[in-house]
Amino acid sequence: MSVYTSVGEAELAAWLSRYSIGQLKSLKGIAAGITNTNYFVDTTHGRYVLTLFEVLRLDELPYYLELMSHLARHGVACPAPIADSTDGYASMLAGKPACLVTCLTGAEVSAPSAAQCFAVGEMLAAMHEAGNTFPRRMANPRGPAWWSATAAGLYAEMDALDAASLREEVAFQDRYRFAHLPTGVVHADLFRDNVLFDGDRVAGFIDFYYACNDVLAYDVAIALNDWARRDDGAIDDALARALLAGYQSLRRFSDDEKAAWPVLLRAAGLRFWTSRLLDLYRPQAGEMTYTKDPKVFQRVVEDHRARRDFWL
Numbered sequence: 001m002s003v004y005t006s007v008g009e010a011e012l013a014a015w016l017s018r019y020s021i022g023q024l025k026s027l028k029g030i031a032a033g034i035t036n037t038n039y040f041v042d043t044t045h046g047r048y049v050l051t052l053f054e055v056l057r058l059d060e061l062p063y064y065l066e067l068m069s070h071l072a073r074h075g076v077a078c079p080a081p082i083a084d085s086t087d088g089y090a091s092m093l094a095g096k097p098a099c100l101v102t103c104l105t106g107a108e109v110s111a112p113s114a115a116q117c118f119a120v121g122e123m124l125a126a127m128h129e130a131g132n133t134f135p136r137r138m139a140n141p142r143g144p145a146w147w148s149a150t151a152a153g154l155y156a157e158m159d160a161l162d163a164a165s166l167r168e169e170v171a172f173q174d175r176y177r178f179a180h181l182p183t184g185v186v187h188a189d190l191f192r193d194n195v196l197f198d199g200d201r202v203a204g205f206i207d208f209y210y211a212c213n214d215v216l217a218y219d220v221a222i223a224l225n226d227w228a229r230r231d232d233g234a235i236d237d238a239l240a241r242a243l244l245a246g247y248q249s250l251r252r253f254s255d256d257e258k259a260a261w262p263v264l265l266r267a268a269g270l271r272f273w274t275s276r277l278l279d280l281y282r283p284q285a286g287e288m289t290y291t292k293d294p295k296v297f298q299r300v301v302e303d304h305r306a307r308r309d310f311w312l
């Protein structure tokens with residue numbers, strides 16, 4: 001369930017008077033999603049998606065909403081935020097920061113084909129290129145300093161072998177610095193549940209709320225570790241190659257990126273291994289998240305350690 005904050009029709013109709021999108025016809029809660037409350041809002045002008053932010057504050061939203069607006073303006077498939085009469089994208093509704101974005105067609109795919117992996121890779125490269133002219137900056141809140149500190153707080157409670165493996169990975173990543181690699185705007189959470197597909201066409205990337213500035217190839221590694229991962233947890237060679245081929249059809253990796261790629265794949269696995277461990281060992285009181293299995297990303301990292309062919 002993902003309607004944590006209820007909005008009444010009268011309350012919404014009053015809030016919508018700040019927009020030029022017609023009269024409210026209906027609203028319907030969206031069941032999918034984990035973090036925020038989402039509704040489909042139908043007006044006399046069409047369908048929109050209303051998001052009420054359960055964690056982010058109003059003053060934190062401009063970065064993400066301006067980024068989505070910038071990317072949509074540059075042809076990247078993603079929702080475009082709708083501006084209100086103050087020319088702002090977000091304001092309070094039912095006690096929560098809220099925004100309206102365009103409604104995309106399409107649906108999530110749980111078992112992507114090679115053609116869909118190619119399309120995700122290609123759109124990710126388009127997003128990276130479009131991000132070059134976005135003027136705002138955001139540090140990655142889930143970078144090496146975060147995973148080192150987070151992991152350090154969990155070792156004592158973990159199974160000894162799992163903790164040793166996690167320590168090994170954190171120490172391994174500590175030996176690398178990637179300041180020489182191309183950086184830019186990254187999505188940083190481009191999992192299957194954050195892309196809508198219309199057949200083999202990407203209808204849109206959604207959920208930009210981890211977007212930040214970081215190493216571009218690291219973003220590709222995050223996407224590959226999810227999109228190419230089969231149900232049994234192993235990375236599928238054909239899907240991995242397809243995603244990379246799609247990406248490189250628009251933006252080729254440099255020699256430095258190729259050299260760093262095996263380490264970046266492990267770093268991308270470590271980031272989600274750590275966040276899933278944190279959710280498991282430190283569930284926040286009242287936090288509205290489903291605990292996702294950390295073992296999935298432990299396996300991704302350990303498989304990459306043993307891998308010899310990285311699909312480039």
Ligand SMILES: Nc1ncnc2c1ncn2[C@@H]1O[C@H](COP(=O)(O)OP(=O)(O)O)[C@@H](O)[C@H]1O
Pocket residue numbers: 002030032033034035036037038049079101102103104105108193194206207
């Ligand atoms: N712009 C949009 N157009 C169409 N559907 C959307 C849009 N944004 C979100 N959705 C739907 O809402 C669901 C939840 O959105 P998501 O951003 O993943 O929520 P959460 O931040 O709570 O995880 C998505 O799986 C998708 O089905």
Ligand SMILES: N[C@@H](CCOP(=O)(O)O)C(=O)O
Pocket residue numbers: 189191272275276279292
């Ligand atoms: N896609 C992630 C969830 C988002 O990251 P988190 O830091 O909010 O847990 C996953 O599947 O683990």
